[in-house]
Amino acid sequence: MSHPLFSPEVRHMLDEKNALALKAFCESLHPATVAEALEGEFTPEQIWEILSHADLRVQASIFEYLPSHLQVEMVQKARPQVAELIARMSHDDRVDLLQRLAPEVRETLLRLIDEADRRDIASLFLYAENTVGALMTTDYAWVPAHVTAAEAIDLLRAQAPDKETIYYIYVLDEPVRRPDGTPAPRRLLGVMSLRDLILAPRQQLVRELMETELVTLRYDADVEAAAELFARYDFLAMPVVDEKFGLLGIVTHDDILDVVTREATEDLQKQAGVVPIEEGYFEAAFAHVWKNRAKWLAVLFILQMFTIEAMAHFETLLEQVAFVMVFVPLCLSVGGNAGSQAATLVIRALALRQVHTRDWLRVLRREVTMAAALAGFLGLLAIARTYLATPGAILDKVPPEAFWHLVGVVTGAVMGICMTGALVGAMLPLFIKSIRMDPALMSAPLIATLSDVLGIVIFFQFVRIFFF
């Protein structure tokens, strides 16, 4: 996906100060392609010089596609230029950019931006992270209900025809004021698609054309809930409303695609016991990654220490039959593996709302049967292994009459630990969810750690049964 072919050409244009060629390069390709050709190849200063030849609107769209760390660097080099670009960036992307800047840089920038844009930015700044409000753009197309289709098209032409979001047109009520006299957002009456508007008779009223069965998002809804609605309804955009159904903004399909990709990364990292890292692999600061990994490693390490207590408890047994110790890592690993499978399946099913906490009994029934079926299978493998191929060094220590006891211990422990691991893995995420915490906290390594502690107890119970 990289464009190594463009870079030498662009470098040549830059050296020659070929303004026309640079303008053509910026304006004829898709902004994402231009951004890709520039990132990593040129310094922020050079990128400013290249961009400066293009139309401001094109500059803004290329700038939007640059990776965030580069945007921040570029802002620090040339604040006045950025202020101009910001006025032309899409409303949600520019708030994202400003949020990543140091407060003092943000302040100087905001002072260079005109009143109306500043007010719009301030209102988007209010919404909490991970809510629909923080994701939305205020850059939507709208018309009042009383105009005709032909008048509506004229209104859209006037309303800046470059809105990306022109394919759904929102129909809004008359302006309203709050009791204190300040203007409140206009109430959302309906929506129509650009297609319906174009195909409608010219004199038909918007009121008759619009769809009034609306699927809307509250500004404080979680972005994951929004992603789910997009997946279900195949919308291009969804309106965001306040308590009184006033239209605040819209969320578009491309932002949702980014959310879904980011959430998937977070879920994978949580499953591996890493506090989620938002930046790319090489972009993330070393200390930040270290902290996010060390935190969970420490928690797991401390929990895992209970295996010491557990084993110390069986110290006397251990000394008498030291030879069975060689089977401990094998038996313990079964619980961790079966447990992380069950946990991941249940956590993902919860995230996709295929399973709810009220289904716990159904999940329990299914997982008990599944765990038994898996345990039976592994039990057979364990018998085969211990019977056929116990290493000679161990066999010498096992009195011949005790050999079947050894087979019994390993098989029993493998089956018991497999069942315990799978059940802990399946039920803990449901329990965590039912106390309104994030089920993804029950990461695979955490399940493995819990199942290790239980596994040691189970293992030595079987030792006790078969040898004493």
Added chain:
Amino acid sequence: MSHPLFSPEVRHMLDEKNALALKAFCESLHPATVAEALEGEFTPEQIWEILSHADLRVQASIFEYLPSHLQVEMVQKARPQVAELIARMSHDDRVDLLQRLAPEVRETLLRLIDEADRRDIASLFLYAENTVGALMTTDYAWVPAHVTAAEAIDLLRAQAPDKETIYYIYVLDEPVRRPDGTPAPRRLLGVMSLRDLILAPRQQLVRELMETELVTLRYDADVEAAAELFARYDFLAMPVVDEKFGLLGIVTHDDILDVVTREATEDLQKQAGVVPIEEGYFEAAFAHVWKNRAKWLAVLFILQMFTIEAMAHFETLLEQVAFVMVFVPLCLSVGGNAGSQAATLVIRALALRQVHTRDWLRVLRREVTMAAALAGFLGLLAIARTYLATPGAILDKVPPEAFWHLVGVVTGAVMGICMTGALVGAMLPLFIKSIRMDPALMSAPLIATLSDVLGIVIFFQFVRIFFF
């Protein structure tokens, strides 16, 4: 997201055979909402009865939103009705449905569908799974290059104004024939958005309006590559072409959202050592899930058996200092945890193309430093733990002069195993990718298993250093 309120009402309408109310229920709500209210609440026969009151086009859209297993059941109840619906379903969804049916059911259905649709279905059937071809729809809007903007709008009106995909209009060349005389797909010349077409002067030629810098997908491209382009360019749809740039179909944003969600589920399942399961948690057949879990558990179990060999190898040491054995599960777990963190971070970065195999040296350098920093931290925890709180049962066995040796073994093993686990976890996915296999095969449990075997060797090396 469920609509328990609708179900009793609908049941009431059904009992009363209130055709008008049922028609209104189906036609006034969004098809996804109707589908949600019906699934799980009514039998396939009842759903057929409810749908029968609505317009055929509405029936088709509701049917598209039902879960796949229910669609298959419904087909088996009423083939002639389904044949009618299929003619009205979107082209990609109906191929999906037909692919899930038993071959003989599919055959009878296809015989009931008219010639043109049958040919269209047959052509979509040709594409391999997980390719763009299998995901695309042939239901796109197009015009020739020589017409004016006004003529193009008239052509679109005639071309079925209900295409979901009317927002991008493809400009195609004159018809072409293959050497053998059969018609070949028309060549793609350009694309324009409905917005640009509407806003253009009526007499302007499409040729002058269209964008000719095209981003296209080859029919045999991987769907993940398509998802990446959508995330990068924020498109609503992308054209799919053959070797000669003939337009075969388009891929739309909603299908890509489904792909990204499905891929995320697969990646999570692979990371937990489960062969991916496509169906929902409760929908998947028990035997299928068992097989997909048992397969990996068996592989891991067999690999983990090497821990037996490894420990048996150190059997003599083991008997002499049985008391250090209680620290084995703790030390081994560190490698699995650090390894699954590293593996998940690298695998995800590879999937998002933040990291490429050619970056291996950069990854190695970063992970060595990271592993050392994590190992140092865990080493401190290990010293604290062994020094402050070795259980009495163990302390009794340790000769006082050997206590610091014990601290040395545990600390050394924890640090060595942490580094080994993290490095194996980071580098193995890169190696697997470089031999063109799926790096997600290096699941967390597999890394943990490999690191357990190495961990035992490391642990006993430290035992040998400090005690003998």
